[in-house]
Amino acid sequence: MSLLHGIRVLDFGRFIAGPYCAALLGDHGADVIRIERIEGGEDRFVPNVADTGEGGLYLQMNRNKRCLTLDLASDDGRRIVRELVAGADVIVANLPPATLRNLGLDWDTVSALNPRAVLTVATAYGSVGPYSPLPGFDSVGQAMSGAMYMSGLPDAPVRATVNYVDVSTAQACAMGTLAALWMRERTGRGQLVEGSLLRSGLIHTNSILIEQAVRAPDRVPQGNRGYLAAPGDLFRTRTGWLVVQSVGQAMFERWCDMVGRVGLKAEPQLATDALRGQNSSMVSTVMAHWCESRTRDEVLAALAKARIPAGPVYSPQEALDDPHIQASDMLPMRQFAGMAASYPLAPHPVDLSDTPAGFHRSAPVLGEHTDEILRELGYAAEAIRQLHASGVV
Numbered sequence: 001m002s003l004l005h006g007i008r009v010l011d012f013g014r015f016i017a018g019p020y021c022a023a024l025l026g027d028h029g030a031d032v033i034r035i036e037r038i039e040g041g042e043d044r045f046v047p048n049v050a051d052t053g054e055g056g057l058y059l060q061m062n063r064n065k066r067c068l069t070l071d072l073a074s075d076d077g078r079r080i081v082r083e084l085v086a087g088a089d090v091i092v093a094n095l096p097p098a099t100l101r102n103l104g105l106d107w108d109t110v111s112a113l114n115p116r117a118v119l120t121v122a123t124a125y126g127s128v129g130p131y132s133p134l135p136g137f138d139s140v141g142q143a144m145s146g147a148m149y150m151s152g153l154p155d156a157p158v159r160a161t162v163n164y165v166d167v168s169t170a171q172a173c174a175m176g177t178l179a180a181l182w183m184r185e186r187t188g189r190g191q192l193v194e195g196s197l198l199r200s201g202l203i204h205t206n207s208i209l210i211e212q213a214v215r216a217p218d219r220v221p222q223g224n225r226g227y228l229a230a231p232g233d234l235f236r237t238r239t240g241w242l243v244v245q246s247v248g249q250a251m252f253e254r255w256c257d258m259v260g261r262v263g264l265k266a267e268p269q270l271a272t273d274a275l276r277g278q279n280s281s282m283v284s285t286v287m288a289h290w291c292e293s294r295t296r297d298e299v300l301a302a303l304a305k306a307r308i309p310a311g312p313v314y315s316p317q318e319a320l321d322d323p324h325i326q327a328s329d330m331l332p333m334r335q336f337a338g339m340a341a342s343y344p345l346a347p348h349p350v351d352l353s354d355t356p357a358g359f360h361r362s363a364p365v366l367g368e369h370t371d372e373i374l375r376e377l378g379y380a381a382e383a384i385r386q387l388h389a390s391g392v393v
Contacts, residue, residue, distance in 0.1 A: 002358075003028040003029055007090065020061050020166070020174075021094075024357075029360070033065065037070075038391065044058045052365065064359060067364035068370050069370050086113055091120065095121070120177045122173050122194075123195075126199060140198065141200055143159070144201060152223070165204070226280060231280070236288070240312060242310055246308050251307070252276065270282070337365050
């Protein structure tokens with residue numbers, strides 16, 4: 001039996017933080033219902049990959065779900081939401097506080113309707129503070145935490161292409177949801193679980209912020225080059241780029257031996273990790289020169305022999321083709337009803353030996369399970385027909 005068999009989750013989320021939280025619960029067997037606009041949510045179609053318009057983001061974030069289309073602005077639509085909430089174990093939404101109240105998905109309303117429900121909410125800024133009413137995406141968390149600044153160059157910050165703040169918020173919300181469900185087993189009551197993009201961003205940069213608060217070094221961003229040790233940078237070889245990250249005296253000395261610069265072991269400016277970080281441009285220059293006449297495979301083999309962490313910088317296609325990724329089934333191929341080609345879907349983040357997560361169903365087509373879910377709520381065929389005719393579902 002799956003870990004969350006018998007748990008029903010309502011997913012009112014959009015894009016990543018809410019939907020991925022719900023998907024992680026679905027991976028463990030929860031019955032997840034995505035509630036979506038009749039014409040389809042905007043997050044369904046980016047970036048377009050399927051013949052029916054669905055996007056790669058949608059396919060990833062909405063596996064293991066059923067889909068109910070609903071006009072949330074209509075009286076009948078709101079009644080159906082209340083009926084769903086009354087029988088749900090978890091409600092997930094990444095919406096601003098005012099929108100939650102307008103939809104009747106705020107904590108006071110949900111807990112009054114269903115005291116056992118867990119309401120999991122992800123917002124941009126949290127529920128307290130002057131920014132709390134404002135909307136936001138992943139880039140807000142990157143920017144306001146200092147991450148975008150520190151990842152950039154002295155004259156320009158750089159935004160990460162991948163939405164790591166959104167994903168980590170979703171994972172944290174899923175963990176909080178599981179904790180709330182566990183506590184419900186003891187108390188019989190649900191509770192409110194809150195996460196925010198800004199909070200997640202600050203978690204990622206917390207050690208940098210601690211250093212700034214205590215010692216105020218006012219570090220200047222230096223692109224790919226690390227500032228806590230060296231070598232820690234990206235390097236170009238004859239056949240492509242790779243990343244190297246060395247930490248600790250023993251690793252640094254092995255690196256000196258590898259590049260044939262044993263004299264650097266006695267260089268006062270490179271005596272500690274902190275000093276190597278301060279003078280990382282010196283170390284990167286040596287490594288860059290050593291790499292430029294060699295192939296990427298040659299450099300990676302030498303680094304592996306020296307036991308220095310390194311890896312190739314891949315294009316998306318190279319990541320798909322990597323033999324280790326293929327052998328370890330990190331991107332199993334899946335099918336979607338609206339697309340002839342199969343697609344790679346990253347698995348649940350962790351494996352459990354006795355109750356493993358898995359893919360039980362592909363992301364749903366628009367409204368695929370609307371009638372099925374309404375029947376489960378007790379609606380007769382004629383009532384369902386009328387709801388369709390009136391545009392409620």
